[in-house]
Amino acid sequence: MIATLRYTLADVIRSNRFVLPLLPFVVGLPLLYSNQSPPLDGYAATAALLYPVAAWFGVAVCNSEDEVRLDLTVATGGGWLPAYAAKLATALLLVLVLIPVAIAYPMVTGAFSPSASRGDVLIGIAAHLLCALPGLALGVLFSRLVVRRQAYALLWLLICLVFAVPVGTLTSSRLLPLRLLAHLAPPVLGVARALSGTTGTSGAGGGHSVGPPLIPDTLGALLFCTAATAAFLKLARARA
Amino acid sequence: MLTLEHVTKRYSRRGPAAVADVSLTLEPGTVTAVVGPNGSGKTTLMRLIAGVSPATDGTVRCQARSIGYVPERFPKTVPFTPLRYLEHLGRIRGLAPGPLEADIDRLFLRFGLWPFATVRIGTLSKGTRQKVAIAQALLGGPGLLILDEPWSGLDAPAQEALTGSILEVAAAGGAAVVTDHRESVVDAAADRICRLDLGELVADDLVARRRDAVVLIEVDCADPAGAAPGVEPLHGVLGVRPDHHGLRIRATHAASNDLLRTLLERGLWIRRLERFGADVDLEAWLEEADAEATAEAEAGAEAEAP
Numbered sequence: 001m002i003a004t005l006r007y008t009l010a011d012v013i014r015s016n017r018f019v020l021p022l023l024p025f026v027v028g029l030p031l032l033y034s035n036q037s038p039p040l041d042g043y044a045a046t047a048a049l050l051y052p053v054a055a056w057f058g059v060a061v062c063n064s065e066d067e068v069r070l071d072l073t074v075a076t077g078g079g080w081l082p083a084y085a086a087k088l089a090t091a092l093l094l095v096l097v098l099i100p101v102a103i104a105y106p107m108v109t110g111a112f113s114p115s116a117s118r119g120d121v122l123i124g125i126a127a128h129l130l131c132a133l134p135g136l137a138l139g140v141l142f143s144r145l146v147v148r149r150q151a152y153a154l155l156w157l158l159i160c161l162v163f164a165v166p167v168g169t170l171t172s173s174r175l176l177p178l179r180l181l182a183h184l185a186p187p188v189l190g191v192a193r194a195l196s197g198t199t200g201t202s203g204a205g206g207g208h209s210v211g212p213p214l215i216p217d218t219l220g221a222l223l224f225c226t227a228a229t230a231a232f233l234k235l236a237r238a239r240a
Numbered sequence: 241m242l243t244l245e246h247v248t249k250r251y252s253r254r255g256p257a258a259v260a261d262v263s264l265t266l267e268p269g270t271v272t273a274v275v276g277p278n279g280s281g282k283t284t285l286m287r288l289i290a291g292v293s294p295a296t297d298g299t300v301r302c303q304a305r306s307i308g309y310v311p312e313r314f315p316k317t318v319p320f321t322p323l324r325y326l327e328h329l330g331r332i333r334g335l336a337p338g339p340l341e342a343d344i345d346r347l348f349l350r351f352g353l354w355p356f357a358t359v360r361i362g363t364l365s366k367g368t369r370q371k372v373a374i375a376q377a378l379l380g381g382p383g384l385l386i387l388d389e390p391w392s393g394l395d396a397p398a399q400e401a402l403t404g405s406i407l408e409v410a411a412a413g414g415a416a417v418v419t420d421h422r423e424s425v426v427d428a429a430a431d432r433i434c435r436l437d438l439g440e441l442v443a444d445d446l447v448a449r450r451r452d453a454v455v456l457i458e459v460d461c462a463d464p465a466g467a468a469p470g471v472e473p474l475h476g477v478l479g480v481r482p483d484h485h486g487l488r489i490r491a492t493h494a495a496s497n498d499l500l501r502t503l504l505e506r507g508l509w510i511r512r513l514e515r516f517g518a519d520v521d522l523e524a525w526l527e528e529a530d531a532e533a534t535a536e537a538e539a540g541a542e543a544e545a546p
Contacts, residue, residue: 003331010328014319068311069318071292072376075309075386077332079291240293 004077004086008061012090017064021056025049025098033106039116043124044195046102050128051135051188052161054095058139059157061091063150070145074240084236088140088229095136099128126214127191134186134221137228138164145236165189171216184224187217241384241415242266242289247298249284249439258284260439261298266384266415271406273430274419281439282419283312286388289417304415306333308382310390314373318361322353322372325361329376340379347375350401367393374398378405385409385416403429407494453493454478454522458512459503460486467508474499481526486511490522 012018032045064087065073073083103124106112116124138160140146147153169189170182194214242265249259259281266272266289274282287293288300290309318325323344330340348354351371356364361372370393377385385406391399406416406429418429435443461467464482471487472480476495481488486508491499493515500510516522 003328003334007328007332010324011319015317066315066317068313068315071287071290071311072309072329072373073332074292075290075307076329076376078306082332237294 001082001085004073004082005089007073008086008090009093012061012064012094015064017060018057018094021053021060025053029102029105033109033111036111036113038114039112039120040123040195042106042112043120043127044192047127047131047191048188050098050102051131051186053098054132054135055139055157055161057094058091058136059143059154061094062087062140062143062145080237080240084145084233091136091140095132099125099132102128123195127195130191130214130217130221131186131188133225135161137225138186140232141228146232146239148239183216183220186224187221190217241268241304243301244288245299247288247295247300249288249293250296257439259288262441264434264441266417268413268415269410270415270431271410271429272415272417273433274417274436275421275433276436277421280436282436283388285436286386286417286419290386302384304382304384306380306382308377308379308385310373310377310387312388314369316362316369321358321360323357325372326376326379330379333380335380343379347378351375351398367395370394371398374402381412382409383414385414387416387418389420390418391420454516454520455491455493455496456512456514456516456522457489457491457500457503457510458486459489460509460511474502479523488526
């Protein structure tokens with residue numbers, strides 16, 4: 001499994017598949033911090049940026065090997081699960097590398113006013129995970145491993161990425177199915193609302209507590225990621 | 241080694257079956273050839289056997305410890321050099337770095353890949369890429385070797401090396417399955433030929449093993465009786481009979497190339513070379529031929545006498 005992971009990572013890096021999804025992140029980060037902002041406002045924005053970027057990473061990593069080469073990796077590794085799991089793990093690893101960058105960048109460049117406390121950083125990390133992981137889980141579902149015709153798949157991925165955002169705000173809907181769906185949807189807006197409007201945990205009594213509103217979002221995101229990963233493995237296997 | 245039971249594969253729910261109700265067992269130590277025209281389902285069957293594609297219906301059971309798979313066409317998009325690619329696949333196969341390095345060296349030598357070892361695979365010619373595909377499948381001596389049209393694009397030495405490698409896997413107790421649309425090519429190595437047509441297994445024949453065949457080599461030499469003891473201990477020799485002009489040597493087909501080389505190096509002239517099936521009792525056949533020749537000679541002598 002470790003060997004398959006190393007191979008997949010080397011493949012993505014040597015084939016430069018990581019470059020395109022990295023671009024919006026590299027360009028977006030300085031743009032978002034062009035003005036000084038409170039720590040949690042800044043983190044809310046970069047967490048939202050990471051949501052489509054992670055989805056793109058999911059697609060790029062899964063599409064890196066062509067079909068024949070994937071056949072070889074599967075046959076050599078003695079089963080399909082190590083090969084597919086390595087793809088998920090590689091995409092996850094690359095996305096996880098971006099989170100410390102997004103957290104540290106404004107602190108290093110001095111873009112925060114007031115400066116971030118340890119509590120802000122922890123909330124920032126949680127916020128990035130809450131946006132990036134569902135984005136990644138959604139992305140791999142539209143990779144070539146699941147959907148053969150990539151032109152359609154990428155269009156549908158874009159539609160799903162965009163429409164999942166407002167769906168996530170329907171948490172106070174009167175209809176139970178909509179409420180459940182809202183909790184499952186990637187909590188991009190939920191995170192943004194929870195984080196913005198606060199002056200940070202260091203603010204002199206001005207901030208409100210961020211933790212409690214994020215708990216249902218966290219549970220929903222975990223459930224969504226688990227379901228999407230299971231669906232990915234099942235659909236990708238069926239399509240082989 | 242591997243059992244397919246009533247296996248069917250459809251790529252879409254209502255589409256035609258690419259492989260329809262195929263049952264097949266690959267025994268250890270055998271080479272099975274799958275032949276058939278284009279679109280007969282050979283590649284799909286290979287992917288089912290390799291476990292990379294799940295069957296729509298039926299079961300595939302595999303007991304091989306490791307699988308070597310050569311796809312029909314090896315892609316150009318590999319972003320590695322042959323050396324790095326084989327290192328990665330060897331590690332995925334679970335080989336330790338030391339044995340893996342030795343194995344890569346052996347395979348690169350055998351298929352003449354060292355000059356291309358550090359060239360990116362995408363820039364290699366089709367034949368060289370095919371050699372890389374074959375070398376990766378042979379890493380660590382696979383228990384089950386699956387080759388989809390492996391001879392296409394290979395030069396003559398590589399073809400010979402490939403045939404030798406297939407036979408080695410079978411000799412080590414593994415099973416090999418190979419497809420080709422030219423039956424003459426697979427005939428060289430196969431114990432068994434399965435014929436596919438429109439996804440159905442239409443014939444499954446055991447063939448006389450060519451590698452169990454024997455050859456008769458007749459050589460000219462000045463002192464047949466003196467030369468015979470020198471030839472008898474050579475590898476692959478089954479028996480030696482001196483005659484008036486030289487020696488008649490029975491040998492295994494597998495060792496015949498090396499044996500011929502040795503005979504030529506010793507300054508012997510090859511007078512006749514013939515291959516016989518494993519079912520022919522060459523010893524008896526030679527005795528019969530001798531008796532006939534003696535009878536003819538006697539008849540000739542009698543005719544000349546008056």
